[in-house]
Amino acid sequence: MSKKILIVDDSAAIRQMVEATLKSANYQVVLAKDGQEALDICKGQGFDFVLTDQNMPRMDGITLIKSLRTMSAFMRTPIIVLTTEAGDDMKNQGKAAGATGWMVKPFDPQKLLAITAKVLG
Amino acid sequence: MSINMAEFHQVFFEESHEHLESMEQLLLALDLDSPDPEELNTIFRAAHSIKGGSGIFGFTALTSVTHVMENLLDKTRKGNFELNSSVIDLLLRTVDTLSHILNLYREEEPIDWQEVEFSKNQLVAALNGESFSTASASSGAAVVASQGDVESAVTSKTAVETPPESNTDEGFGFFKDDVELALATESDGYGFFDEAYIAKEITVDDLHPKGSESAVTKADAELSDDELGFGFFESLTPEAEDTPLVDDISQSAAEASVKANGNDDQPTATTNTTSTTRTTAPKTQTAEVEANKTDGVKVVTATTTKTDVPVKTPAAAKKAAPPSSDSTLRVETSKIDSLVNLAGELVITQSMLTLIGNELGGEVGERLKTALNELERNTREMQEAVMSVRMLPVSFVFNRFHRLVRDLSDQLGKNVNLVIEGGNTEIDKGMIEKLVDPLTHLVRNSLDHGIEKPEKRIAAGKPEMGTLSLKASQRGGSIVIAVHDDGGGLNRDRILQKARENGMAISDNLPDKQVWQLIFAAGFSTAAEVTDVSGRGVGMDVVRKNIEALGGRIDIDSVTGQGATFEIQLPLTLAIVDGMSVSTGNQIYILPLVHIIESIQPQRDQLKFLANEQLIKVREEYLPLLNLHELMEIDSHAQTPEEGIVVLLESNNKRFGLCVDGLVGQQQVVIKSLEKHYRRIPGVSGATIMGDGSVALILDVESLALHVNN
Numbered sequence: 001m002s003k004k005i006l007i008v009d010d011s012a013a014i015r016q017m018v019e020a021t022l023k024s025a026n027y028q029v030v031l032a033k034d035g036q037e038a039l040d041i042c043k044g045q046g047f048d049f050v051l052t053d054q055n056m057p058r059m060d061g062i063t064l065i066k067s068l069r070t071m072s073a074f075m076r077t078p079i080i081v082l083t084t085e086a087g088d089d090m091k092n093q094g095k096a097a098g099a100t101g102w103m104v105k106p107f108d109p110q111k112l113l114a115i116t117a118k119v120l121g
Numbered sequence: 122m123s124i125n126m127a128e129f130h131q132v133f134f135e136e137s138h139e140h141l142e143s144m145e146q147l148l149l150a151l152d153l154d155s156p157d158p159e160e161l162n163t164i165f166r167a168a169h170s171i172k173g174g175s176g177i178f179g180f181t182a183l184t185s186v187t188h189v190m191e192n193l194l195d196k197t198r199k200g201n202f203e204l205n206s207s208v209i210d211l212l213l214r215t216v217d218t219l220s221h222i223l224n225l226y227r228e229e230e231p232i233d234w235q236e237v238e239f240s241k242n243q244l245v246a247a248l249n250g251e252s253f254s255t256a257s258a259s260s261g262a263a264v265v266a267s268q269g270d271v272e273s274a275v276t277s278k279t280a281v282e283t284p285p286e287s288n289t290d291e292g293f294g295f296f297k298d299d300v301e302l303a304l305a306t307e308s309d310g311y312g313f314f315d316e317a318y319i320a321k322e323i324t325v326d327d328l329h330p331k332g333s334e335s336a337v338t339k340a341d342a343e344l345s346d347d348e349l350g351f352g353f354f355e356s357l358t359p360e361a362e363d364t365p366l367v368d369d370i371s372q373s374a375a376e377a378s379v380k381a382n383g384n385d386d387q388p389t390a391t392t393n394t395t396s397t398t399r400t401t402a403p404k405t406q407t408a409e410v411e412a413n414k415t416d417g418v419k420v421v422t423a424t425t426t427k428t429d430v431p432v433k434t435p436a437a438a439k440k441a442a443p444p445s446s447d448s449t450l451r452v453e454t455s456k457i458d459s460l461v462n463l464a465g466e467l468v469i470t471q472s473m474l475t476l477i478g479n480e481l482g483g484e485v486g487e488r489l490k491t492a493l494n495e496l497e498r499n500t501r502e503m504q505e506a507v508m509s510v511r512m513l514p515v516s517f518v519f520n521r522f523h524r525l526v527r528d529l530s531d532q533l534g535k536n537v538n539l540v541i542e543g544g545n546t547e548i549d550k551g552m553i554e555k556l557v558d559p560l561t562h563l564v565r566n567s568l569d570h571g572i573e574k575p576e577k578r579i580a581a582g583k584p585e586m587g588t589l590s591l592k593a594s595q596r597g598g599s600i601v602i603a604v605h606d607d608g609g610g611l612n613r614d615r616i617l618q619k620a621r622e623n624g625m626a627i628s629d630n631l632p633d634k635q636v637w638q639l640i641f642a643a644g645f646s647t648a649a650e651v652t653d654v655s656g657r658g659v660g661m662d663v664v665r666k667n668i669e670a671l672g673g674r675i676d677i678d679s680v681t682g683q684g685a686t687f688e689i690q691l692p693l694t695l696a697i698v699d700g701m702s703v704s705t706g707n708q709i710y711i712l713p714l715v716h717i718i719e720s721i722q723p724q725r726d727q728l729k730f731l732a733n734e735q736l737i738k739v740r741e742e743y744l745p746l747l748n749l750h751e752l753m754e755i756d757s758h759a760q761t762p763e764e765g766i767v768v769l770l771e772s773n774n775k776r777f778g779l780c781v782d783g784l785v786g787q788q789q790v791v792i793k794s795l796e797k798h799y800r801r802i803p804g805v806s807g808a809t810i811m812g813d814g815s816v817a818l819i820l821d822v823e824s825l826a827l828h829v830n831n
């Protein structure tokens with residue numbers, strides 16, 4: 001059974017790129033365009049790994065992580081937060097919210113696959 | 122593993138254009154005195170999204186500009202940076218620059234790095250509270266301060282230079298509480314907060330609150346320390362180790378150049394500023410937007426005078442969120458076009474069947490007729506449905522003008538209030554694109570020549586603020602777009618004087634309507650002084666040509682001292698025309714209904730010859746007559762006009778009669794272009810296939826009018 005990954009990003013171009021990359025490595029991929037949509041999806045199914053952007057309409061990544069961490073099915077799910085912020089501010093917010101790690105944009109497909117492999121062992 | 126990034130570029134371009142458009146709209150509508158935090162956030166997020174995407178896809182020029190823009194917007198949104206009208210202007214210019222860069226990438230043209238640098242430096246200057254130019258970035262006179270950064274950003278694609286920051290190609294990792302290590306990963310652009318991924322002694326259970334064990338995912342169960350083997354980067358593929366990341370390098374180059382102190386050199390040559398002296402005193406600007414969702418009326422007020430007291434109104438214009446990807450689907454226009462074409466063919470086939478069906482009698486014939494009627498209804502509905510896919514609200518064009526009116530009225534020192542009505546009137550996408558230029562010209566014209574300066578308006582007893590309105594509506598089978606201003610109207614005497622200077626012989630008692638039409642002559646301009654905006658004597662003729670190319674016409678209505686209205690009438694779609702089919706000899710021709718005034722059977726006493734030209738007298742007016750069979754060089758059944766029918770036609774600048782043998786009937790016809798197969802024929806705009814399979818030419822009334830002597 002291949003691992004199931006949730007990708008949350010408001011940019012369709014990035015979502016598609018990430019989806020194609022992960023599918024090429026035979027992961028199952030589910031896409032959400034903002035935190036709210038991701039949360040709705042997560043109410044119905046679990047994931048092996050969640051990769052979320054920070055800054056999104058309707059619900060940002062930080063709020064999503066906080067919400068997910070209150071759900072029993074997502075207490076231990078690795079969640080990586082994407083950030084373009086150079087400072088520690090956003091990272092610390094992610095850490096406080098309960099993220100497993102962070103990844104800076106821009107990234108390329110190889111970087112994405114490398115971190116996914118690490119997270120999923 | 123190879124992912125072709127190029128396939129996602131198109132999506133990125135479209136997304137970014139949408140972001141830029143919404144940024145522009147929001148910036149224009151922003152209330153400077155109490156900006157809505159939600160709107161500021163949306164503007165920030167638009168810049169942020171473009172930056173994120175452009176970084177991933179390697180569009181470094183976009184990344185570097187949006188990076189600084191994002192900084193400025195972030196400060197703004199956090200209340201650490203004071204917005205004023207000149208900063209808004211700068212941000213709007215930045216949007217223009219980004220739009221330009223985006224197009225260069227889309228067209229795969231070389232990037233103008235000077236423009237990029239200039240735009241960036243302007244933003245940096247604004248961020249540092251220094252003065253920045255009011256010129257557009259395209260002036261090309263910008264002094265590029267950090268040429269070296271540009272070089273490295275350019276060359277990083279090919280040659281690998283040592284990046285200014287210790288960037289590796291990792292871009293992710295595990296956070297540690299150990300400060301030193303955390304800093305080490307910092308520059309690698311990744312980290313883990315969770316020590317389970319790093320420290321071997323700590324188990325997963327220690328890191329999480331005791332939760333329901335049953336819900337723990339399989340992944341967690343597999344996260345045994347041995348398997349993870351996380352130190353630093355040793356588990357990365359050699360490939361990833363050795364391949365330097367263009368993105369990272371150029372990103373850091375971009376960031377380094379951002380850190381370089383922006384210069385505030387004022388460019389000397391500018392493209393978009395007036396030659397007239399501009400007031401440099403600080404101006405108050407208020408932008409109020411009131412939107413009424415029900416009737417699509419938008420009022421944007423841009424006041425640009427010092428004396429004006431800003432009126433505060435709640436900004437009620439919340440642009441409807443773009444439909445989510447669930448409910449919309451992006452489709453190539455060409456696919457829709459082929460559907461439109463097929464639906465048209467279907468209509469033709471269906472009318473052929475109807476003709477054949479009419480020849481069948483008896484019970485079968487009856488049943489066939491019923492079925493054919495059903496088919497006709499279905500094909501019509503299908504055609505309409507397919508057409509509606511190509512329709513867009515005209516607000517796509519109208520909304521561009523908020524910006525134009527704001528910038529131009531500022532430049533001209535005028536107070537102008539733009540009113541938009543009927544923005545949700547739908548119009549064919551192909552037309553929307555072709556309407557932008559003529560409408561832009563008309564709006565510029567109204568601002569420049571129509572609406573007077575405040576002092577002149579006050580002297581004339583008018584409100585100081587002029588009103589420019591753009592209205593769209595559907596009238597029968599056509600779309601009407603009106604550009605109205607409450608300025609001084611057209612100057613009859615000046616137009617006549619100018620026309621005579623241009624060598625036209627014109628009588629003094631020419632009716633107003635025909636005087637106004639004179640301004641559409643090539644090279645006609647009545648501007649007393651040539652301004653930057655208009656008055657170079659080009660344009661109105663081009664406007665008319667563009668409108669006519671769309672199968673439309675333009676009328677002018679003007680009252681001296683009260684303003685002018687330019688009214689454009691357009692067919693609903695470019696694919697179907699409401700026509701009158703007429704016969705001459707053995708041929709059928711189609712005349713677009715929009716040009717037909719009436720059809721008459723002329724009496725002998727109505728016909729006159731004057732200097733070898735045939736005229737027809739209709740209600741005390743003599744109109745020139747044209748013979749269709751002569752123009753088409755075929756034989757006709759009617760030897761004289763009174764044996765046939767005269768169709769009175771109205772083109773943009775004249776009325777005339779067209780002699781034909783008879784009228785066949787009124788029908789909607791599907792327009793087929795002839796130019797794919799033949800060269801353009803004067804007098805003919807296209808062709809259609811009739812129900813019996815024969816081809817009928819669609820006549821171009823505007824070019825027929827050229828045969829009429831003045």
